[in-house]
Amino acid sequence: MARFLLRRLSLMMLTVFAITVISFFIIVLPPGDFVDRLVLEANQYGEVFEQHEIDDLRRIYGLDRSAVEQYIIWMRNILLRGDFGYSFGWDVPVSELIGQRLGMTTLLSIVTLLFIWIVAIPIGIYSAVRKYSLGDYVATFVGFIGLAIPNFLLALVLLYVSFRYLGQSVGGLFSPEYVNAPWSVDRMLDLLSHLWIPTIVLGTAGTAEVIRKIRANLLDELHQPYVLTARAKGVPSTRLLLKYPVRHSLNPFVSDLNDLFVKIISGETIVAVVLGLQTTGPLLLQALKEEDLYLASSLIMFLSFLAVLGTLFSDLCLMALDPRIRRQAREGELM
Numbered sequence: 001m002a003r004f005l006l007r008r009l010s011l012m013m014l015t016v017f018a019i020t021v022i023s024f025f026i027i028v029l030p031p032g033d034f035v036d037r038l039v040l041e042a043n044q045y046g047e048v049f050e051q052h053e054i055d056d057l058r059r060i061y062g063l064d065r066s067a068v069e070q071y072i073i074w075m076r077n078i079l080l081r082g083d084f085g086y087s088f089g090w091d092v093p094v095s096e097l098i099g100q101r102l103g104m105t106t107l108l109s110i111v112t113l114l115f116i117w118i119v120a121i122p123i124g125i126y127s128a129v130r131k132y133s134l135g136d137y138v139a140t141f142v143g144f145i146g147l148a149i150p151n152f153l154l155a156l157v158l159l160y161v162s163f164r165y166l167g168q169s170v171g172g173l174f175s176p177e178y179v180n181a182p183w184s185v186d187r188m189l190d191l192l193s194h195l196w197i198p199t200i201v202l203g204t205a206g207t208a209e210v211i212r213k214i215r216a217n218l219l220d221e222l223h224q225p226y227v228l229t230a231r232a233k234g235v236p237s238t239r240l241l242l243k244y245p246v247r248h249s250l251n252p253f254v255s256d257l258n259d260l261f262v263k264i265i266s267g268e269t270i271v272a273v274v275l276g277l278q279t280t281g282p283l284l285l286q287a288l289k290e291e292d293l294y295l296a297s298s299l300i301m302f303l304s305f306l307a308v309l310g311t312l313f314s315d316l317c318l319m320a321l322d323p324r325i326r327r328q329a330r331e332g333e334l335m
Contacts, residue, residue: 008315012308019304021071024297027288028067034088034291035063061088063293074294085294089287094298097283102302104173105279108198109264109306115203116210116260124214125246128222139211146208155201155274162197171276173198179278201271206260210253217249247321254318261310265303 035057039049049057058064062073077083084094127136162168172179178190221227222245230240269281280299287296319325 008312012305012312015308016301016305020075020297020301023300023304024071024074024293025067027291027293027296028070032291033058033063034061034293037291070293074297084298087287087292087295089290089292089295094295097295098280098298098302101278101280101283104277105265105268105281105303106306108173108195108202108268108277108279109261111195112199112202112206112264113257113261115199116206119203120207120210121214121250124211125218125241127211127215128218128249129241131219136215139215143208143211146204149204151201151205151271152274154204155197155271158197158201159275168193173278198268198271198275198277201275202264202268206263210260213253213256214249217252218245221245221249251318251322254314254321257314257317258307258310262307265306 035054038057039054042049055064062070065073074085077085082095084098086092087094087097090097123139127139130136159171173191173194174181174187175190175194178187181187224245227240227245230244231237268277268279269285271277272279272281273285280303284296284299284303286292287299
């Protein structure tokens with residue numbers, strides 16, 4: 001087990017490193033940089049920069065070096081000092097911006113994932129056990145609707161409903177008076193009162209997908225010979241269902257947990273822009289538009305780390321669920 005974890009952690013670090021290299025050079029290689037954008041905006045207001053002033057700006061921002069030199073300096077500062085660079089657009093350290101946004105993104109993703117599990121797993125089991133019943137048809141219909149409705153459209157509908165009929169200010173994750181307030185019980189309750197809309201919006205498509213997946217997997221398991229044998233021996237239906245078919249049908253779902261987690265993070269950007277959420281999605285979008293090199297690269301690195309961490313969590317859950325995979329992991333350590 002220890003060797004398995006060590007191997008997976010090593011692969012995680014290599015994966016994140018490769019992603020940082022690719023993303024950094026993709027951001028750097030296109031023509032233009034933050035200084036060019038700054039000069040262009042100044043020209044629109046009638047201000048003209050001399051060439052020596054442009055060169056001075058590039059030297060100040062460290063953009064006068066080659067892309068390889070910029071990456072080496074950036075990565076060296078991260079590894080030696082934990083310095084992720086300075087945001088050109090926000091004029092603050094990158095770590096300060098990421099610290100404010102990454103926690104909210106992680107919280108929103110975890111809450112959405114829990115919402116999907118709580119809603120989808122019981123409905124998926126019911127749809128399989130009560131196949132072709134009215135409840136099964138309703139769940140299937142709702143599932144198709146959930147997959148078909150764009151997240152941003154559902155976000156707009158819920159914004160209108162909550163403001164028009166509930167009288168709640170739902171833009172962002174906090175009410176205006178709590179945005180910059182220190183953490184307290186009131187601020188936490190305010191966060192919870194705003195968290196339900198993005199959770200439902202982000203979780204709708206995932207819930208529909210998980211319902212269909214669990215239903216299909218469980219239908220295959222319910223007709224396996226071991227289920228018929230257990231029924232013939234008089235094992236109670238509920239115990240039989242939960243101990244064997246449901247457990248086995250969850251294997252594909254657990255193995256795809258990382259894909260679900262990545263979809264939540266990637267789909268969060270458009271929803272966050274519509275709802276005005278203080279998460280990493282709008283921040284990354286703005287950093288890419290402004291060619292804010294170190295902020296965009298650091299955000300991509302952290303989001304990639306969350307994605308590979310989700311993969312590790314998925315593998316560990318699968319090992320806990322399936323003894324065959326635990327045996328394979330132990331055999332791999334002995335080899």
